[in-house]
Amino acid sequence: MLRKALLTAAVAVLGATAAAPASAATGPAWGPCPAGAVPVPDLQCTTMKVPLDYGDPGGLTIDLAVSRLPSKHPEKRRGVLFTNPGGPGGEGLDYPQLLKYLKLPEGVLDAYDVIGFDPRGVGRSTPVTCDLTPAQLAIGNLPYADGPADVVKQAKIAKTEAQQCRDAATGSMLPHVTTANTARDMDRIRAALGESTVSYLGGSYGTYLGAVYTTMFPDRGDRIVLDSNLGPGGYDLTAMRSFARGMEDRFPDFAKFAAAHPEYGLGRTPAQVTAKFHELAARLDRAPVGEVTGSIFRGLTFGGLYPVDLTQLAEDWQALDQGRAPQQPVEPASVENLFAARFAVICGDSAWPRSVGTYQVNVALDRVRYPLLGAATANISACAYWAPPKEPPVRITGRGPANVLLVQNERDPATPLVNALKLRSAFGERARMVTVDQGGHGVYLAPNQCANTAVTTFLVTGDRPAHDVHCAAQSDTR
Secondary structure, eight states: OOOHHHHHGGGGGGGOOOOOOOOOOOOOOOOOOOOSSSOOOOOOEEEEEESTTTTSSSSSSEEEEEEEEEOOOOGGEEEEEEEEEEEEOOOTTTHHHHHHHTOHHHHHHHHHHEEEEOOBBTTTSOOOOOOHHHHHHHHOOOOOSSSHHHHHHHHHHHHHHHHHHHHSSGGGGGGGGGGHHHHEEEEHHHHHTTTTTEEEEEEEEEHHHHHHHHSSGGGEEEEEEEEOOOTTTTTHHHHHHHHHHHHHHHHHHHHHHHHHHHGGGGGGOOOOOHHHHHHHHHHHSSSSSSHHHOHHHHHHHHHHHHOOOOHHHHHHHHHHHHHHOOOOOOOOOOOHHHHHHHHHHHHHHHHOEEEEEEEEHHHHHHHHHTTHHHHHHSSGGGGGGSSSOOOOOOOSSSSSSSSSEEEEEESSSSOOOOHHHHHHHHHHHGEEEEEEEEEEEEEETTOOHHHHHHHHHHHOOOOOOOEEEOOOOOOOOO
């Protein structure tokens, strides 16, 4: 999820900020926002009701928590800019404020009221739960399978998790916590704000949400920016297995970085650093350091490849190599909700294989194709035991206005270039794509000025590149 990397980057720039004056109140009743991970002095919040089931619009309703960072210059205001930081399961209520701390350009802040929201099932919107235990949460998303027996073992865990989700107090919500319904929620928010169209800035999973919204409601999109792109199938089996491809794309950057910094003691050549990876994974499987097993180490390394700056990952490896626990990020109190909502969206958006044997074959194949992480990302999950989706996936096509801009790093571990190119192809002439010679997850507001300029120019003026663009690497990227 892009939000995690951005929160890390924002720590250095958070500071005291004077509250912005509120614009004239229209539509929803805006008030103070709840305290969270990011201070929100400029942000206004409200709660809206939406149908739980859009097939029964007069039936049960759920809450949506919505925020607004209003433009301070109404004379320059163009409209609203919806935002989503990724996930699925990620909270977005304070995301507009986070973007401001990360130096979202003044031209963008002037042109739009920046809108955030916790998607249905998440955070301060009506949340879902699966009553997941600490032990289940510790397994995470990427349990590494050393062989067919490990897939069988994980299948039992996955089946239990799926059953817990169904049996939980919010089990009846789960079929309705999907990307298509979140897109419908966005259109309800648009209508409540009195806007005929909306612009959009979404990262990671948020690219799929934006692609679905502009496909379902093509005439209601203004300027659509999709940063670090999933493929046109969203967070499906292909995307999950592609994490392994993304790690193979990005890991050479880290191997080169660590080899250039012998003070970490991880190897003096990229080949030696790669060997150290496999050595540490095997060693931690035999003798974990704290809670860090070989499987968790692989996941820790995967997440550590998200930032442009790879220093923290090198320090974590060094600590583990010396028998010390690495620096662990503080998990949000809502981590159980994040996992539950993640299950709901991923499992509810598309159908997943049911046969344990299918996952055993996939694990065996991907262990060879992608030796760093393939046997984890191909492993079985609760989606194998989920109810069939209530509706087919939204098919992304080129029907609609030419108002989509994709931005993409060449070596993104989470949303690899190979899938972004598929989304670009699905949009056809609706889209243009800016590709950056850079590693890491997240393009806009990262160091590459070529890409930043392209996005800001499009959001502020509407000028989009006439053709797809390639941005060269900059000296301060890694």
